[in-house]
Amino acid sequence: MQYRTEELLITAIAPMLEGLAHVAVGAASPVPGAAALLARHRSAGRLRVSILASEHHTCFTDGGREIFDCAAQGRIDAFFLGGGQIDGGANINLVGIDGYPRSRVRFPGSFGSAFMYFVVPRVILFSVEHSRRVMVPRVDFVSAPGTSPDRVYRPGGPYGLVTSRCVFRFQKESARFVLHSVHPGQSLDDIREHTGFEFDVPAKINPTPEPTAEELALIRGQVGADIGETYPAFARRVLELEANRI
Amino acid sequence: MQYRTEELLITAIAPMLEGLAHVAVGAASPVPGAAALLARHRSAGRLRVSILASEHHTCFTDGGREIFDCAAQGRIDAFFLGGGQIDGGANINLVGIDGYPRSRVRFPGSFGSAFMYFVVPRVILFSVEHSRRVMVPRVDFVSAPGTSPDRVYRPGGPYGLVTSRCVFRFQKESARFVLHSVHPGQSLDDIREHTGFEFDVPAKINPTPEPTAEELALIRGQVGADIGETYPAFARRVLELEANRI
């Protein structure tokens, strides 16, 4: 059955949220948001999903600081972060490329990354683009570091990295990514060619499971409509939902 | 015209609030509360009065911490504090007499005094009882100090002390009270006899003005009914308001 890359990524992320109690989704994260809503559907509603900037898919009533306070209280199990640059140590750059403050390429900014990366146990990194432009040997600007010295209070950190080519898991001990699964149509060589950092490769490489018909129906149905409340353009452009469904 | 001591104290305190923008009234302060409401009436509503534990005479919507945050922001001009013991340096004791923690006499506790005394510019001390038991040479326990070293951040502090015998004003420079006015029926000797600390006496001693008929009508009318919402027993016992007026 035909599916879009974003739909594959949604179904690749959803299993990472299985068994959790509360997943929060931050700014500019339609795919992770859809994955969280898909996982909630599968959990029969046991999984709580809080989507920043959503009117209906959040329970927060204490203003903008609550999602961060809530995470610091240990009440958020998983969160998502992107990166204009991501390196092999899971350091992420949401600020800019080539110089600071007068960066040649300027991204929006660090958002809550410098905090959430430290306090949320399972932070899933996400980037549709998987190129040497994004996956770099060393980020130009560290918005948030992938690891910290032992003396630094850090109950949280990176869990995995999901891209348009593959899924990595992060190993805290070695502070390196290990290849977890490769998307249909991608080879290890492709990934090596387009990744600017070194990563570990297991003896056996799993393919990323393709979305099932049931999953696609959900994504293009209720899940799409729900995420469309916060990301209407995404729902229209990528999931091809009509405006009136959103 | 006949009046009660509390009514004299209410009219003695009210002028101290003239021209202010916001007066807050804390716990166990029916007389100061009534004085603030009287002053608000005189200001034609320009004076804002916030009464702790009141449902109707407070504008706070951010919980118990707001009155303290508000004061720290410099938005509260005057506040009232009592004291089981008060000494000549305006130190107040709201904790207990004769030993700590196993005090022979235990008071309720310091409430917000250790904070409000520092941040509210005009703190008015209040005590109906004026005896050597309350007005002591040195408090047994300093809930809040009357003065602080220069290096201590302290925009606020004591302004005066109103008792059943007289009104003192506090002089920050000398850290001493000066007699401001003596209530009808009291002499300087009476006050000296019943005051355990030294205080300054001006060349000319003013009498405390008696409540006017108009003031008494207000106190026994709208002001009494308003304070009765928070202090029903006070309104009934002292102002002799019928329950249905409160």
Add this chain to the structure above:
Amino acid sequence: MITDLDDLVGRIQDGASVAVAPDYSGCAMAAVRALIRHGTGNLHLLAVPQAGFQADMLIGAGSVSSVETAAITLGEHGFAPRFTDAVKNGRILLRDATCPAIHAGLQAAEKGIPFMPLRGILGSDLLVQRDDWQTLDNPFSEGDPIVVLPAIRPDVALFHAARADRQGNVWIGVRRELMLMAHAAKSTLVTVEEISDDDLLADEAYAAGTIPALYVSAIAQVRDGAWPVGLAGRYPADTAHLSEYTRLAKTAAGFQQYLDEHVRNRASAA
């Protein structure tokens, strides 16, 4: 999530730290009576930031081993007799505080930070007595001492509110200290006047004064759950009964009589 009063208080362990609200806020008197019947002991009571009848009754019943508070008072009914007696006889460990220090400690827990600075307090004997409070030099300005207070993270936040919904959201209106307690505590137990079928978070007006179920461990419906203390906007205090309590509680025997009549005698005990 929705349970009964006995199960609710049964979740409070011996030795737990329990945060309670003042009499003018979410005063959970029915839960306090159930807790006394349950025989839970060695409690560390945290008043947010002061307490009244709940504290005096728990202390009188011997359920409390320590109290952190800015004050214990029965308001217009006077000093709290069982609290005063326990202090004089050294039966409870006292941790005297000041109102904003307790709020600040809870806000530190709410933010997941280990401490919170607070102005004032310097020169108060509270600072001398509290060995867990420290003075720091303000790192942003020379020669500016400031007090720092450790985060307060209670095991349990226990309070009464007007309304909850079936999802476990609790409406507290402007009594925001109850939300702070729920954010800061490990577990939050709430009694409510009514449980509504409508989702409180779906109503834009009520949502603003609602604690999300995310922070709530269990809810029990108890009508008049604040009695004999009042509940703002719902019912006034039963001043006759509170006066009777205050009179009886002046002696240990009188307090026991009150317990027998109004707490242990389940029928009359809400």
Add this chain to the structure above:
Amino acid sequence: MITDLDDLVGRIQDGASVAVAPDYSGCAMAAVRALIRHGTGNLHLLAVPQAGFQADMLIGAGSVSSVETAAITLGEHGFAPRFTDAVKNGRILLRDATCPAIHAGLQAAEKGIPFMPLRGILGSDLLVQRDDWQTLDNPFSEGDPIVVLPAIRPDVALFHAARADRQGNVWIGVRRELMLMAHAAKSTLVTVEEISDDDLLADEAYAAGTIPALYVSAIAQVRDGAWPVGLAGRYPADTAHLSEYTRLAKTAAGFQQYLDEHVRNRASAA
């Protein structure tokens, strides 16, 4: 207290620090257009904790000399073109932050404390760039470094809300960051959709989501005051118009054209 839009923005001085909300909160677009017409300049913009069209438009118009923010983004419309251009050409002083750091700085101002500790941030280049952020040893535990942030007290909090009343109380519902901004700022200027004759504080449901007049300096009624951005619970964003803005703002000339058509041309400018 109740005034018109021009008087409202006229109270903002050149060089003032102005706190604004994200596009999904109380986005005061009509006030931003009036501010640009007014020619107020050298503003220090504080995004709480991020900003969108308000920031891009003010920066493009040359009204802004510095920006403290966790991000400037147009959301699904992409990067903020005028912000990006100003950064590349060094026309604004950047004070990059992270969301909770801005909330914490405002909470410090709200509490009247000089600084607030915050977890995380250690090892981020934000800490290297922000010379006003410091690292401290947690005084309550050995070898536990923690970041401390100075209080942020803006001259002005500027936002749009659904409702105010004649007393000057402003209803913001669950958008509590707007209340934090009002508590922390020296002056608070608000545009509202409607001004109601009922006292918001007299309604127990609305009171819980209301900023008391005590914190509000001036209010102007501006229907659709958030347009072309949306207002939660009231109206959606005008995505066609926002796309048009984003397209035009890609070039300086296009942005000037937008200003001429939608900002300087008073008729169409709310």
